[in-house]
Amino acid sequence: MADADVSPELREALRGLEDRLGTTVTDVTDGHARWELYRAALASDAARPGLLAAVVAESDGALASGVVGDALERVPRADRNVWVEALSPSVRAFSERRARELGVLEDLRSGAAPAPDAGSVADWSDWLQLRIAAEVSDGAVLRLLAESGRTKRIRRTATESLG
Numbered sequence: 001m002a003d004a005d006v007s008p009e010l011r012e013a014l015r016g017l018e019d020r021l022g023t024t025v026t027d028v029t030d031g032h033a034r035w036e037l038y039r040a041a042l043a044s045d046a047a048r049p050g051l052l053a054a055v056v057a058e059s060d061g062a063l064a065s066g067v068v069g070d071a072l073e074r075v076p077r078a079d080r081n082v083w084v085e086a087l088s089p090s091v092r093a094f095s096e097r098r099a100r101e102l103g104v105l106e107d108l109r110s111g112a113a114p115a116p117d118a119g120s121v122a123d124w125s126d127w128l129q130l131r132i133a134a135e136v137s138d139g140a141v142l143r144l145l146a147e148s149g150r151t152k153r154i155r156r157t158a159t160e161s162l163g
Helices: 008-021 031-042 048-057 061-071 077-085 093-110 126-135 139-148 152-162
Strands: none
Touching: 008 031, 008 048, 031 048, 031 061, 048 061, 048 077, 061 077, 061 093, 077 093, 093 126, 126 139, 126 152, 139 152
């Protein structure tokens, strides 16, 4: 990324993160350096609001999408849509799906039925099926995954979780 490609909004957001974290990015044009700053901000509750501003200003869609993907598991369910909408529409699909799937996982963990938009087991990604097999205690759901999980690993994990 050329220096001219770093917008004033991104520079300002990066400075805010640096201030909150007490660190400095030596080369704001380096996506790897920005990623390291973003990772540090993900681990800091105090820096996360500034991180959202950086995601909005981030010109590297893949980098922004990666940050949001990590943030979705760290922010409250009610805030996930704000993070997804911070992304450019061209890179939003993965994060939209991950946010929905995290909701399904949380519902099943708590013993609640998944929301109507959760789809069927066949619609769930391998990631979601495996997480459910490892983290959910509902016997009916585990039996379903043990019988019809997409991969051998998912089926085995669900079977082991049934105990």
